[in-house]
Structures are given as C-alpha cells and as structure tokens.
Amino acid sequence: MRGSHRLIACFFAAAVTAATPAMLSAQTDVTASAQANGDPALLVADNVLVAQDERLIATGNVEALQGDYRLSASRIIYDRSADQLTIEGPIRIADPEQGILILADQAELDEGFRNGLIKGARLVIDQHLQLAAVEAARVEGRYTQLSRVAVTSCQVCGPNETPLWQIRASKVIHDQEARQLYFDNAQFRLMDVPIFWLPRLRVPDPTLDRARGFLFPTFTSSTLLGFGIRTPYFIPIGDSQDITLTPHLTTKSRTLEFRYRRAFRNGDVTLLGAVSGEDFRKEGARGYLFAEGLFDLPRDYKLRFDIRAVSDEAYLNDYNYSSDERLASNLTIARVQTDRRVSFSLTNYQSLRDYEDNETQPGITASAYTDRRFFFDRVPGEFRLSAELSGLYRESDLDVDGPDDDLLVDGRDAARMNIEASWRNRWTLAGGLRAGLSTHLFFDHYVTDQDAAVPDRVTNVTPGAALELRYPLVRRSPRGARTLLEPIMQVGWVGGERGLNANEESTRVEFDEANLLSLSRFPAADRREHGTTLAAGLRWMHEAPAGWSTALTVGRVWQDTTDPEFSRSSGLDNETSDWLIAGRFANPLGITLSARGLLDENDRFSKAQARAGWSNTRMDLGASYVLLTKDVFEERNNTVSEWTFDSRYQVTRNWETATEVSYDLADRRLDRVGLGLQYQNECIQVDFGATREFASATNLEPSTEFDLTIALKGFGIDGSAKEYRRICR
Structure with missing residues (x-):
C-alpha cells in the first residue's frame, strides 16, 4: 500500500x-x-x-x-x-x-x-x-x-x-x-x-x-521399481535460469532427476536427465541426459540442437521416461529466405534394440544442403540450383555383412555429393488446361569404403524431364458450396542407368499423394528412378456452406521397367503400381477422418494408415490404425497391424478421464493400456494414472505403474481455477 x-x-x-x-x-x-x-x-x-x-x-x-x-x-x-x-x-x-x-x-x-x-x-x-x-x-x-x-x-x-x-x-x-x-x-x-x-x-x-522450494510430490508404484515418492525441489537462479532437482526414492532404487533451463537474449537451452542406483541390477549407476536448445545466429541463421544419450538399452523404458527404440542426437544450422536455403546438420544415432549392434549401425551422419532460385527478365520460367553433401560412418571395420539379421554391410561408410540444375515453367492453355514443363540435370558422385560388394567411387551425370497436365474443374453452388474436380497427369523421363553405389538411405519408400507427380519417389539422392514413367490421378475436394469439407485423391504410376530397389510394401515393385487412395473429412462438430493406403492387384491393402477423431470442449476421442505387410527387404519378417485408441472426457466440471490402448492385431495381444483420472475444484487437484506395458522386445520387461499427485491450489499451481469456483447461494 x-x-x-x-x-x-x-x-x-x-x-x-x-x-x-x-x-x-x-x-x-x-x-x-x-x-x-x-x-x-x-x-x-x-x-x-x-x-x-x-x-x-x-x-x-x-x-x-x-x-x-x-x-x-x-x-x-x-x-x-x-x-x-x-x-x-x-x-x-x-x-x-x-x-x-x-x-x-x-x-x-x-x-x-x-x-x-x-x-x-x-x-x-x-x-x-x-x-x-x-x-x-x-x-x-x-x-x-x-x-x-x-x-x-x-x-x-x-x-x-x-x-x-x-x-x-x-x-x-x-x-x-x-x-x-x-x-x-x-x-x-x-x-x-x-x-x-x-x-x-x-x-x-x-x-x-x-x-524456491518443494513442489507437490508424486506417489508412484511399479512392479519393477516398487513403491516410491517423487519430490521436486525448484531453485530459481536469477531471472533467466532455474534448476529443478527431483529425488525419486523407491523400495528398489534411488534416483535423482534434474531439469535445467536457461534463457539467453538470442535463445534458450533445456537439460533433462537422471542418475539411478538400484538393488535389482548389479551394473552400477544408470542414467540418461537429454539437451535441447534453439538460438538465433547472425545473418538470420538458426542453431538448433537436440542431444540424447542413455547408459543402457532398457533404462528409459524401466523408468518410463521414453518409449523410443532409437535415440537421435542432432545439431542443425539453417537459414531459409525467399529465394535460397542453406542447412548444415550432424546426427548421431544410438539404437536401444537388443538385436541391433550400434557398431554396425550408421551411428554418425552429416549433411550440408543449399538451393537457390533464379529469375531472369528475358528468359521465362524459373531456374533452380541445388547441392548436397552427405556422409555416414560406422564403427565396425568389417567389409561384409555379418551374422546379424539386417541386409547391410557391417562396416560400410559412405558419402555422396549431389548437384541438380533445373528449369521449370507453367502455362494456362485454352479451356483452362494447366501445363507444366521441367528439365533437369543431375550430377551424382558416391564414395564407399569398407564394402567389398560395391566400387569405391561411382559418378553419374543424368538428364531428366517432366511434362505435367492438370485440368481443374470448379463449381460453385448458389448456396456457397465449392467443388473441385482435377484430373492430373505427368509423363517423366530420367536417362542413364542405375549406378553400382550402395543403397544406404532409400531402403524405405513411401508412395503417397505428395510424390505422385515426381521424377523420383526415393527419399534420398543415393537412388533415382530411371526410364519413362506415367503418373495419373484424380483429385476431388468439396467445401459445404455448413462448414464441413472432404477430399479424395486416387492415383497410379506406370513404369516402362521395374526398379528392383522398390520393395513389396512400397507399392511400386511392378510396372503398374498399386492404387494410391487417400482421403480426409472434417466438420464443425469436431469430427475428423483421414486415411491413406496402397491397394494391390488382389484388392488387398499392402500398406495403410487411418485416423479418426472427435474433439470438442468436453472430449477428445481418437483411434488410429496402421498396417504394414511382411517385407523382408525392409527387414520386417512379420506383418504389423495395430490399433491405438486414446481419449479425454470431461465427465463433469470437476472430473476428467483419459485412456490409451494399443492392440496388436497381428499377434492378438495388448501392447499398452493406460488410464488417467483427474479431479479438481477451486482448491485441490488430484491426478491418478495407471499404465501397463506389455513387452515386445527382448531388452524390455513388462511393467505396471501407478502415479498419484495431490496438489493444493494457491501454492504453486498455475491459474486461479475460477472456472471451478462454486457459486454460493
């Protein structure tokens, strides 16, 4: 006062x-x-x-x-x-x-x-x-x-x-x-x-x-770790940094978790980690460290890093910190402008799968990429020039495939340089027909070490061209509805022949509506499609005055020769590809549907995914489905077919529930079941969670976990909870 x-x-x-x-x-x-x-x-x-x-x-x-x-x-x-x-x-x-x-x-x-x-x-x-x-x-x-x-x-x-x-x-x-x-x-x-x-x-x-002080504790119970309590202690360090130390003591382990945050004038950094000592293992101390940050550099560059490391394969799963099977640590420096783009990245991979040896995996990868657009007053169209340098390194020195189950050479190291020069232009012809023409010249140089099956050096110069036609038909109703029907087609040609360099980055091919009209559907430049291809499809979109919208895309690709690098589940392993079918729907009630799949000649889906959701102020319901057929080329010896359900429902103003269920249809078993229950009013918040993990890999153990947190509002809880305040009568 x-x-x-x-x-x-x-x-x-x-x-x-x-x-x-x-x-x-x-x-x-x-x-x-x-x-x-x-x-x-x-x-x-x-x-x-x-x-x-x-x-x-x-x-x-x-x-x-x-x-x-x-x-x-x-x-x-x-x-x-x-x-x-x-x-x-x-x-x-x-x-x-x-x-x-x-x-x-x-x-x-x-x-x-x-x-x-x-x-x-x-x-x-x-x-x-x-x-x-x-x-x-x-x-x-x-x-x-x-x-x-x-x-x-x-x-x-x-x-x-x-x-x-x-x-x-x-x-x-x-x-x-x-x-x-x-x-x-x-x-x-x-x-x-x-x-x-x-x-x-x-x-x-x-x-x-x-x-500064203790935050509200969380009581835990796990079949693996026993009963415990997690008590965070928050320590502010000035106005720009803080650290939270969280002892987690259980009947079978002692863990110290920490989180450090710091804000700078040009960015911020966050460190997460934990160190544990246990009674049920004799390996000594275990732990993990995650670090991430984002900084603004001079000349509009951005620095982003995400570092992830763990002491052993099972630690993150045992303590429910993460369910990742591979950890990727990366550092990226990039700049994006109107007519140019530059990026540099360095990535380290650590596999947590018991059947994968990190010495034979591509542990370190590095890449540099730049592209630029050029426009000239007296020359129509747009010129583009791009260049990429990329390389990967394995710790192993073997130049052959070892006794593991993968199809890669154990010690192979590889690098590549790819340069692309292109010209492209578009026209609107009589009757509204849209035409596009592009020409390309690819210069590719590959270097391979410690692989007895491929040459050490491979150089290719490859031309390419594509003609694209679109005929958009638009109708508007008097009530405001809009409908688009657009047949699309592309004739593409890429000269030359397949080089003898190793396939390192293009072993997984995704055929979808984004690359239907493309000269190459491989995800990286260590592989290119060669020969003549014809891609055709039909796009349909509708927007109703009532607010709902829907879309459907159907397409197919014809190739004059079959590329042996396309796997069965890619949908491109025959001269005539599988049918690509993709659709979506959304309405103002919060209902959304999306699906994508590849339909083969036997009218069966070789690959499919779908997502359905219903969201409003009171609930969020979702269901996802994934299907991947057996494919030895992609190191998948069994079919993957999985349903996932997740939900959040506001039962009353004070009670809210959340559920998560993952079911493996191929093995006919549950993968994960989770239940969350929350009660809150104007002065208290109680959170209860229960999770059951069903192990599916040899390095993971099944476990059941319970968490209980009781927090008193008014001390360390964000917000005033006015929406939960009662009205006295």
Whole structure:
C-alpha cells in the first residue's frame, strides 16, 4: 500500500481548502489538486466534515482512490496531529498491482497504512488464497502479521461450512515484497481433521511465479521399481535460469532427476536427465541426459540442437521416461529466405534394440544442403540450383555383412555429393488446361569404403524431364458450396542407368499423394528412378456452406521397367503400381477422418494408415490404425497391424478421464493400456494414472505403474481455477 500516506495527505489538504467546518452532504466529492506519483487523488463520501482544521471525518459509502488503489469503508477519521487513521468497517482495501485484497471490521493505521492494527481481518491474495485472522498488524508497509489464522483456497459459502482443506496457524507473516508466507505452528487439516503438524512452514504466495522450494510430490508404484515418492525441489537462479532437482526414492532404487533451463537474449537451452542406483541390477549407476536448445545466429541463421544419450538399452523404458527404440542426437544450422536455403546438420544415432549392434549401425551422419532460385527478365520460367553433401560412418571395420539379421554391410561408410540444375515453367492453355514443363540435370558422385560388394567411387551425370497436365474443374453452388474436380497427369523421363553405389538411405519408400507427380519417389539422392514413367490421378475436394469439407485423391504410376530397389510394401515393385487412395473429412462438430493406403492387384491393402477423431470442449476421442505387410527387404519378417485408441472426457466440471490402448492385431495381444483420472475444484487437484506395458522386445520387461499427485491450489499451481469456483447461494 505504498503511496497511501500521500493519498491521505492530499485528501486532508484538499478538504481543508475546499470545505467549511460545517457538514458537507449529498455526495460531496473532494478532488486533490496535488498528485502522488503522477496520479490524482479522489475522495468520495456521502458526508465530509473538517473539525478544528485537525480532523477529517468522512462518513457514508466512503471511497478513497488513487491510481489503482481503492479503499472503501463506512467511516474514515484522520487526525493530523496524532498521525492516526481510524477506519470503521466493513473495510475493503484493494491493491490490484500486488493482487491483494484486505477485508476487515475495523482498523487503526498510520497515515501511510505502513503500521497499525486491523481487526477481523481477511486477506485474499490473487483472488484465490484466503487468510482469515482475528487480527492483523501492518509493519513498515511491507509485512502483514496475522494472528490465529485459518488459510485455504476453498470456497466457503456459509459460517458453518468446513473447507475441504485448511492450514491453521498461531501466526502467519505475509512478506508483500518477497511474496512469501511464513507459518508458525502450522497444522494441516482435511475436512477439519488434523493430519500433520509443522513448527515452521514457508510457502510462496500465489502471485509469485518462480519461488524456491518443494513442489507437490508424486506417489508412484511399479512392479519393477516398487513403491516410491517423487519430490521436486525448484531453485530459481536469477531471472533467466532455474534448476529443478527431483529425488525419486523407491523400495528398489534411488534416483535423482534434474531439469535445467536457461534463457539467453538470442535463445534458450533445456537439460533433462537422471542418475539411478538400484538393488535389482548389479551394473552400477544408470542414467540418461537429454539437451535441447534453439538460438538465433547472425545473418538470420538458426542453431538448433537436440542431444540424447542413455547408459543402457532398457533404462528409459524401466523408468518410463521414453518409449523410443532409437535415440537421435542432432545439431542443425539453417537459414531459409525467399529465394535460397542453406542447412548444415550432424546426427548421431544410438539404437536401444537388443538385436541391433550400434557398431554396425550408421551411428554418425552429416549433411550440408543449399538451393537457390533464379529469375531472369528475358528468359521465362524459373531456374533452380541445388547441392548436397552427405556422409555416414560406422564403427565396425568389417567389409561384409555379418551374422546379424539386417541386409547391410557391417562396416560400410559412405558419402555422396549431389548437384541438380533445373528449369521449370507453367502455362494456362485454352479451356483452362494447366501445363507444366521441367528439365533437369543431375550430377551424382558416391564414395564407399569398407564394402567389398560395391566400387569405391561411382559418378553419374543424368538428364531428366517432366511434362505435367492438370485440368481443374470448379463449381460453385448458389448456396456457397465449392467443388473441385482435377484430373492430373505427368509423363517423366530420367536417362542413364542405375549406378553400382550402395543403397544406404532409400531402403524405405513411401508412395503417397505428395510424390505422385515426381521424377523420383526415393527419399534420398543415393537412388533415382530411371526410364519413362506415367503418373495419373484424380483429385476431388468439396467445401459445404455448413462448414464441413472432404477430399479424395486416387492415383497410379506406370513404369516402362521395374526398379528392383522398390520393395513389396512400397507399392511400386511392378510396372503398374498399386492404387494410391487417400482421403480426409472434417466438420464443425469436431469430427475428423483421414486415411491413406496402397491397394494391390488382389484388392488387398499392402500398406495403410487411418485416423479418426472427435474433439470438442468436453472430449477428445481418437483411434488410429496402421498396417504394414511382411517385407523382408525392409527387414520386417512379420506383418504389423495395430490399433491405438486414446481419449479425454470431461465427465463433469470437476472430473476428467483419459485412456490409451494399443492392440496388436497381428499377434492378438495388448501392447499398452493406460488410464488417467483427474479431479479438481477451486482448491485441490488430484491426478491418478495407471499404465501397463506389455513387452515386445527382448531388452524390455513388462511393467505396471501407478502415479498419484495431490496438489493444493494457491501454492504453486498455475491459474486461479475460477472456472471451478462454486457459486454460493
């Protein structure tokens, strides 16, 4: 309440100069000509009396205002000689800047509200946390000392109603500047039943976002780790960094988790990690470290890194930190502009699969890429020039395929340089037919080491061209509906023949609507399609006035020769490809459907995926399906067919549930089952989760986990939970 002494002084000075000793009535307004902190002071009351030039008495709906400060009472008496302010209630003092509201029956304060006594006080912080006391003392304008206090954030509607939880204390001190609450003889009560007692307790008030101290614990139970408790401790380090240390103690392990965050002027960095010691393993300490950051560099470059490392294959799964089967650590520097793009990346892979040896996997990869567009006034169309350098390294020195199950040479190291120059242009012909022509020249150089089956050096210069035709047909209805029907076709040709370089990056081919019209459907430039191809399809889209929309794409590719590098499940292993079918649907009710698949000559899907969802303010429902047929070329010895269901449902205003189920149709077994339950009202939040993991790899063990977190709102919980506040009747 700093500045209040100036406000009251202005009231008094204005009243002395503007009023007579007689009673002033009928909503007398006294406005101070003096200003405190640049804000005019204002006193409004039904009656104002100045007695003997020493006492100002304001009665009847008294309001004192200055800037954001507002005080209201039934009567205010200010004695200038004694520097004493007597306020009769009901009293309401609001400080919006600090988020503090004081309600009281009576108060005796000095001129600046810095010192004094408040009786029947009730302190409300951030419109949420309530502190009710027999009396409160103001000290030095910074501290509010409350005696015989009850603290809660629960809504209490009647004098006989008991809050769900409360803290009783003999004394509570609120440090308004540090925004801390200090309790003496604190007793926590649940439904007015004493649960535990602490001689001293310090907690931040709700207006402090980053307060040092313990956060609410989480109780855990796992079939692998046993029963435990996770207790985070938050440590702010200045305004730009902090660290959270979380001991996780179970009956079978001891873990210290940590999170470090720091913000810089040009970016930020976050570190996550844990170190564990266990009773059920004899390998010693285990742990993991994840680090990620994003920085702005000079000349509009962006630096992004994501580092991931773990001590062993099973640690992340055992402690439920991650379900990833491979960890990719990467560092990227990139710049994207209107007519050019530049990127540099370095990636390290760590496999967590028991049947994969990291020495024979491409552990380190590096690449540099740039492309640029050129436009010339006297030459139509657009010229593009791109260049890419890429390489990968394996720790193994073997130049043949070892006894493992993969089809790659164990020690093969490879690098490539690819340069592409192209020209392309588009025209609109008579009748609305759209035509596009592009010409290409590819220069490819490949270097291979430690592979006895392929040459060390391979160089190719390959020409290519493509003619694309589109005939968009658009119809608009009088009611506003729009429909697009567009036949599409491309004739492509790539000269030359397949080089003898190794296939490292194009072993997994995805045939979809994005590359239907493309000269090469391989994901990387270590493989290119050669010969003549014809791609044709049909696109249909519709948007209705009611807000729903739908789309469908059907396409197929014809090749003059079959490329042996296309696997069975790619849909491109024959001269006539599988049918590509993709569609989507969405409506204003929140229902979305999307599906994509490859239909072979036997009218069976060789690859398919689908997603259905329904989302609104009360629920989120989703179901996904994935089908991948058996394909030895892609090292998949069994068909993958899996359903995944996930949901969030707001049962009532206070109760919410979440579920997750993953079912393997091929093996006819559950992969994962998860259940979440949350209850919250204006003063408490309870989260319960249960997860059952069914192991599918030899390095993972099945486990069941339970988590329980109980948090008291008003202490370290974001938001005021106004939407959960009850209405007293």
